[in-house]
Amino acid sequence: MAEAPLNSPQKPDAFVMTPERLRRQRIAKFLGEGFLLVVASFVAIVVLFIFYFVAVDAIPFFQQRGFGEFFTSTGWYPADEPGEFGALAIMYGSGMVTIGSALIAVPLGIAAAICLSDVLPFAVRQYAKPVIEMLAAIPSVAYGFFALVIFAPLLQNYGGPLLMWTWWLIAGPFVFLAVIVVSDLVTSGSQSTDTRKTIRWTVTVVFGVIALFFLYYVGRTLNEIQILSGTNALNVSLILSFMALPTIVSVSEDSLQAVGRELREGSYALGATRAETIVKTVLPAASSGILAAVILGIMRAIGETMVVWMASGNSSHIPEPWFNYLDSIRTLTATIAGDMGEADQVTGSARYHVLFAMGLLLLIISFVSNLVSERIVVRQRKVLAGE
Amino acid sequence: MDLGTRKILDRSFTAVGITSILLMAAALLVVIVPIFSGGIGAIFFKGTIEHRKLQYNEFGNGDKEVMQRQIEETNAYRSRVFAMLGEFDAELESMEPAESKALRSSYKKVREALAHLFGPLPGDPEPILTRYQYGTTRWEQAEEALHDLMYVSKWDYSDPTQMAKQYFVPRTDDFKGTKLAALFPYMEENLVNMMLPEQTFYWGFITDRSLDSHIFGGIWAEIQGTFFLAVGAMLFAFPLGVTAAIYFTEYAKDNIFTSILRSANSTLAGVPSIVFGLFGLAFFINTIKVSESKSVIAGSLTLAIMILPTIIRAAEEAILAVPKTYKEASLSLGSTKWRTIVTVILPAALPGIITGGIISLGRAAGETAPIIFTAAVSVGATIGLADVFSSPTPALSWNIYNLASEHEAANEIRHVQYGMVLALISIVLLLNLSAILLRARISKKLKG
Numbered sequence: 001m002a003e004a005p006l007n008s009p010q011k012p013d014a015f016v017m018t019p020e021r022l023r024r025q026r027i028a029k030f031l032g033e034g035f036l037l038v039v040a041s042f043v044a045i046v047v048l049f050i051f052y053f054v055a056v057d058a059i060p061f062f063q064q065r066g067f068g069e070f071f072t073s074t075g076w077y078p079a080d081e082p083g084e085f086g087a088l089a090i091m092y093g094s095g096m097v098t099i100g101s102a103l104i105a106v107p108l109g110i111a112a113a114i115c116l117s118d119v120l121p122f123a124v125r126q127y128a129k130p131v132i133e134m135l136a137a138i139p140s141v142a143y144g145f146f147a148l149v150i151f152a153p154l155l156q157n158y159g160g161p162l163l164m165w166t167w168w169l170i171a172g173p174f175v176f177l178a179v180i181v182v183s184d185l186v187t188s189g190s191q192s193t194d195t196r197k198t199i200r201w202t203v204t205v206v207f208g209v210i211a212l213f214f215l216y217y218v219g220r221t222l223n224e225i226q227i228l229s230g231t232n233a234l235n236v237s238l239i240l241s242f243m244a245l246p247t248i249v250s251v252s253e254d255s256l257q258a259v260g261r262e263l264r265e266g267s268y269a270l271g272a273t274r275a276e277t278i279v280k281t282v283l284p285a286a287s288s289g290i291l292a293a294v295i296l297g298i299m300r301a302i303g304e305t306m307v308v309w310m311a312s313g314n315s316s317h318i319p320e321p322w323f324n325y326l327d328s329i330r331t332l333t334a335t336i337a338g339d340m341g342e343a344d345q346v347t348g349s350a351r352y353h354v355l356f357a358m359g360l361l362l363l364i365i366s367f368v369s370n371l372v373s374e375r376i377v378v379r380q381r382k383v384l385a386g387e
Numbered sequence: 388m389d390l391g392t393r394k395i396l397d398r399s400f401t402a403v404g405i406t407s408i409l410l411m412a413a414a415l416l417v418v419i420v421p422i423f424s425g426g427i428g429a430i431f432f433k434g435t436i437e438h439r440k441l442q443y444n445e446f447g448n449g450d451k452e453v454m455q456r457q458i459e460e461t462n463a464y465r466s467r468v469f470a471m472l473g474e475f476d477a478e479l480e481s482m483e484p485a486e487s488k489a490l491r492s493s494y495k496k497v498r499e500a501l502a503h504l505f506g507p508l509p510g511d512p513e514p515i516l517t518r519y520q521y522g523t524t525r526w527e528q529a530e531e532a533l534h535d536l537m538y539v540s541k542w543d544y545s546d547p548t549q550m551a552k553q554y555f556v557p558r559t560d561d562f563k564g565t566k567l568a569a570l571f572p573y574m575e576e577n578l579v580n581m582m583l584p585e586q587t588f589y590w591g592f593i594t595d596r597s598l599d600s601h602i603f604g605g606i607w608a609e610i611q612g613t614f615f616l617a618v619g620a621m622l623f624a625f626p627l628g629v630t631a632a633i634y635f636t637e638y639a640k641d642n643i644f645t646s647i648l649r650s651a652n653s654t655l656a657g658v659p660s661i662v663f664g665l666f667g668l669a670f671f672i673n674t675i676k677v678s679e680s681k682s683v684i685a686g687s688l689t690l691a692i693m694i695l696p697t698i699i700r701a702a703e704e705a706i707l708a709v710p711k712t713y714k715e716a717s718l719s720l721g722s723t724k725w726r727t728i729v730t731v732i733l734p735a736a737l738p739g740i741i742t743g744g745i746i747s748l749g750r751a752a753g754e755t756a757p758i759i760f761t762a763a764v765s766v767g768a769t770i771g772l773a774d775v776f777s778s779p780t781p782a783l784s785w786n787i788y789n790l791a792s793e794h795e796a797a798n799e800i801r802h803v804q805y806g807m808v809l810a811l812i813s814i815v816l817l818l819n820l821s822a823i824l825l826r827a828r829i830s831k832k833l834k835g
Contacts, residue, residue, distance in 0.1 A: 025723075036634040037634060039627055039630040039634065040631040040648055042627060042631065043651050043699070046695070047654050047655050049670060050655075050658065050663075050666045053670045054662065054666060057669050107407075108410060108411070111403050111407035112404065112407040114404050115401075115408050119404050120408075134415055137750075138753075139752075140754070141753070141784045142418070142753070142787070142811060143418065145791055146422065148791055150421050150422075173399070177395075177399050180395060181396065188389070245411060245414075273393055273397040275400035276397070303658070303660060303661070304659075305661040306755050310788060310791065336661050336664075340760055356669070359661070362661070363659070366658055366662075370650075370653055370654050371654075374653055
């Protein structure tokens with residue numbers, strides 16, 4: 001701000017409010033606020049326009065072909081005459097990668113959010129935040145390139161060993177933790193301390209050996225898997241989970257932070273450990289906010305185009321068996337992106353409109369889940385405020 | 388449960404949390420490190436004499452005399468090869484038809500590999516495409532070409548339970564006893580003399596135009612296109628977003644209308660990016676016809692809509708972060724609300740607003756899906772500022788996709804793809820880094 005010179009010549013009537021001036025000021029205020037309102041409503045208008053223009057191009061498809069084929073058939077042959085437009089397998093592919101990425105990103109994201117909000121000291125948190133921001137900032141096409149050029153060949157050539165090592169590294173610690181807890185629960189009786197200790201050691205060792213065999217057996221099975229094509233649902237799910245993580249972490253961290261100190265302190269005062277406090281007190285209180293975070297994260301995975309287009313294999317069929325993540329799939333977004341190039345030439349055909357129908361479907365899904373997550377957040381805020 | 392078990396559970400809980408954060412950092416590294424190391428290879432590599440020839444002929448770079456001398460030096464070695472080919476041609480003519488037929492296909496492969504290494508061989512017709520006018524410009528590609536020349540690749544199908552295995556047979560076996568047999572050891576020994584690899588720093592990768600759809604040359608057209616698209620989007624979205632944020636923070640009353648507007652904002656933020664592309668095609672191009680077909684302006688408008696919610700949110704947060712006392716002081720001095728906003732609140736919130744703007748700029752630069760149908764073309768020259776209303780442009784994000792999955796020689800131009808990804812990631816991460824630094828400065832300043 002520039003400082004006004006003190007001795008600047010002022011007009012004598014500068015601060016006198018004549019009726020004329022008041023009127024002018026009121027009109028200016030009215031017009032100004034009106035202008036601001038129009039600009040602010042611009043977003044709402046844009047949302048309406050998006051719905052309208054996507055729907056206008058989507059409806060002719062349903063008029064021509066009806067609803068049945070689109071939602072129930074798995075045959076996708078848009079280039080044929082008269083053509084078949086069954087999008088069931090494509091929707092299934094979208095659902096599959098979304099669930100796959102959620103399975104990876106949700107536990108990881110929530111654990112990271114808890115760690116950020118309750119475990120790490122403030123100084124370390126300062127360094128973790130930019131990592132999350134950078135993960136969110138990397139363009140989707142760069143992730144797609146990574147998935148296609150670097151990760152897919154790796155998966156194709158070393159798929160089995162890769163799966164085995166992942167299994168050992170992730171399942172191993174959890175299985176042994178489960179062994180310790182289970183043997184504790186099994187042996188918690190009223191015997192004297194010495195006998196109980198002996199029994200517990202025996203039980204732990206027995207369970208431990210069983211667990212080791214289990215880990216080894218599954219690991220060996222995984223090791224023998226041959227992945228025929230690196231561009232598959234597993235690859236895409238993993239990369240999409242990287243992309244959904246930042247959203248999940250930051251939104252659930254906000255919601256964990258919103259749970260006040262009082263609840264935590266009450267729980268500590270009753271003698272709970274930090275883990276027990278978080279799992280039994282903080283998480284239930286923040287659960288709705290975390291749910292909202294999960295919904296938003298999943299939305300990123302459903303709506304993502306480039307990664308699935310480049311690395312999913314783009315074959316529209318339901319994998320055999322249905323949970324086979326090592327098979328190629330095709331998603332709604334990739335179909336829109338991939339088929340428009342050819343369909344654009346024949347604007348007005350079912351082939352063109354079916355892509356808008358898919359867009360409308362995506363739009364409705366995103367709209368509904370946004371509304372739901374917003375509702376949830378508002379409700380949680382009210383509950384925590386004690387209303 | 389025992390206290391001991393509870394303690395173990397508590398520790399492992401902490402360990403899980405920390406591991407998950409480390410995993411995220413690891414994921415970031417796993418993605419970024421190969422892209423960086425691969426991308427550096429586009430600029431810093433061992434360039435052969437063919438690279439220098441190409442640079443001099445097409446872009447006028449380099450020292451002519453040194454190049455001339457090196458060309459003569461390599462030609463001295465290459466002429467032996469050409470002489471051997473000539474002798475073998477004569478020998479082939481004099482052979483029995485059955486005998487020569489068996490050799491012909493393998494000989495064709497030899498000629499192809501040599502043409503790939505050296506450019507057109509003597510006797511070949513002058514090629515039209517630039518990619519056939521020069522040999523391999525990069526040393527590692529020259530080594531691959533040599534391997535293709537020296538060995539025949541075969542597949543082993545003997546074990547039906549396993550996938551077929553590739554193995555290599557020396558090509559000399561085909562030509563035993565002919566005059567061409569001497570070629571193979573000669574090539575292996577003298578490849579360096581024939582190609583003269585030198586450590587090259589090819590800065591032009593960023594500033595040169597591309598030649599023959601990215602087989603040679605640089606990526607300037609893409610960088611410029613990305614710049615036009617992202618800056619164009621900001622020109623539309625930034626003023627709109629900041630104005631809307633002023634309305635939401637200072638003027639909006641707490642009623643149903645405002646909450647609808649806010650819902651609209653978060654809905655827009657959640658719309659999948661490909662749907663923006665569909666909308667851009669249906670509205671900007673097919674309905675109001677901002678341009679005949681794809682154009683920079685249509686792409687910019689589509690991107691502007693996409694980044695609008697981010698800008699509004701960031702600006703709102705920045706305005707709300709301005710201490711209330713500033714506003715109260717200004718109002719108590721008798722200035723009007725509007726004046727307070729313009730002269731007190733906005734200047735104080737400006738760094739925060741700009742931070743949001745920078746992050747949105749990065750997002751607009753990196754997005755692909757909205758520009759597929761509205762602005763991007765695979766191959767194209769740089770466009771002038773006057774063309775933004777009528778012509779489409781290549782852009783980094785789109786061309787990465789295009790070169791990696793649709794280019795006819797995708798495997799041979801991996802270095803160009805890596806270079807493009809590196810350029811895009813560098814742009815986006817530098818923007819984000821500056822935003823992070825800017826924000827750190829603001830929070831320091833607000834703390835006092």
